[in-house]
Amino acid sequence: MNHFIATFRHLLVGLITLCVLTACATTTPKEDQRLHKLAKLHYQIGVDALSKGLLPKAFEDLMESNEILPNQPEVLDALAYAWLLRGELHKSEAFYIKALQHGGGAATQNNYANLLNKLKRYSDAEKRARASLADPRYPNQDLAFINLGDALLGQQKYPEAIDTFRLARQFNPRSNLINIRLASAYSKNGQSKQAEALYRSVIKLEPQNRLAVDGLLTLLIQQHQTRQAHELLYAFAEQTTSTADRAWSYDQLHRLDQGTNHEKSRN
Numbered sequence: 001m002n003h004f005i006a007t008f009r010h011l012l013v014g015l016i017t018l019c020v021l022t023a024c025a026t027t028t029p030k031e032d033q034r035l036h037k038l039a040k041l042h043y044q045i046g047v048d049a050l051s052k053g054l055l056p057k058a059f060e061d062l063m064e065s066n067e068i069l070p071n072q073p074e075v076l077d078a079l080a081y082a083w084l085l086r087g088e089l090h091k092s093e094a095f096y097i098k099a100l101q102h103g104g105g106a107a108t109q110n111n112y113a114n115l116l117n118k119l120k121r122y123s124d125a126e127k128r129a130r131a132s133l134a135d136p137r138y139p140n141q142d143l144a145f146i147n148l149g150d151a152l153l154g155q156q157k158y159p160e161a162i163d164t165f166r167l168a169r170q171f172n173p174r175s176n177l178i179n180i181r182l183a184s185a186y187s188k189n190g191q192s193k194q195a196e197a198l199y200r201s202v203i204k205l206e207p208q209n210r211l212a213v214d215g216l217l218t219l220l221i222q223q224h225q226t227r228q229a230h231e232l233l234y235a236f237a238e239q240t241t242s243t244a245d246r247a248w249s250y251d252q253l254h255r256l257d258q259g260t261n262h263e264k265s266r267n
Contacts, residue, residue, distance in 0.1 A: 039069040047078055050085070058082050073104035077111060084115055093119070106131075106138035113147040122154030142172035149181055158189035176202045180211050187219055195219055207239040210248065217252065221259075229256055 046061035059082055065075050080095030096104075096112040110132035116125035129148035132138060145168035152161035165182040172178060183198035199216035202209055213236045220229040230253065237249040 035068055039065045039072065039075075042068065043072070043075050043078065046075075046082075050078065050082060053085075055082060055086060071098070071102040073099045073102045073108060076102065077104055077108045080108075080115070081111060084118075089115060089119055106133075106135035106144070107140070110138070110140065110144045110147055113144070113151065117147060117150045117154065120154060122151045125151035126155070142168045142175060142178065145171065146178060146181060149185065153181075153185055153188065156188075158185055161185040162189060176206055176209065176212070180209075180215060183212075183215055187215070192219060192223065207236070208241065208245070210236075210240075210242075210245050213249075221256070226256065 042061040042065035046058045046065060049055075049058035049061065059079075062075055062079050062082060066072065066079065069075075076095050076099035080092045080099060083089075083092035083095060092115055093112075096108060096115060099108045100112070109128045113125045113128035113132060116122070116128060126148060129144055129151055132144040133141065133148065138144065145164055149161045149164035149168060152158075152164055162182065162185045165178055165185055168178045169175065169182065179198050179202050183195045183202075186192070186195035186198065196216065196219055199212050199219065202212040203216065206212065213232060217229055217232055220226075220232065233249045233253050233256070237246050237253075240246050240249070
């Protein structure tokens with residue numbers, strides 16, 4: 001009798017343990033759906049915060065989404081971008097790699113290529129950008145071609161970079177960012193006239209575009225066109241509404257004057 005009771009108790013403990021483990025390991029379809037909705041909501045709030053530059057809020061909601069449903073590739077991708085914005089590039093890379101390991105697609109490949117360009121690992125960036133472009137369904141083809149062009153520029157493959165930026169322009173003809181990148185490639189390839197024409201076309205449309213002004217300024221200084229460089233900087237200082245950009249232009253004018261005076265003293 002005692003043997004029967006002991007055996008029964010053993011079986012009962014085993015059944016209870018099995019029930020507890022089963023309950024912990026599974027969720028009802030309704031609960032699973034609720035978790036997915038909650039994770040998606042936190043993800044959307046986090047991405048919105050990212051777009052507004054609210055990094056602490058973005059981290060809070062993206063991390064919450066990742067806790068509710070771990071290893072969602074789009075959440076890991078967004079966290080990688082958040083770390084990039086925070087300036088912690090190696091943490092950003094770790095999240096991009098994890099996103100790719102968990103099914104991240106063309107968008108993550110392209111975003112990772114952008115990070116690798118910032119890290120000056122141009123050969124790796126080229127591979128990632130090409131992997132992104134291998135998926136013709138990826139909607140931001142222009143951005144992938146920009147990242148590929150930047151990677152080629154970094155490897156001093158200037159003719160290839162020019163062709164790549166031209167392809168990017170086919171997908172987004174109105175992008176002045178692409179024209180600035182293309183002008184930079186022309187300049188580095190020794191095609192100064194094409195570069196100058198492109199920079200000036202951008203500045204005509206966007207007089208406050210500092211990237212274009214900086215690119216043209218570099219070109220003019222290389223060509224010893226000091227007077228035109230002065231005119232460019234004075235015009236930019238008058239046009240810009242940014243205090244930081246105006247300070248930059250005055251600093252460049254000071255540097256330019258110092259260089260001119262140094263050149264005169266040598267002569």
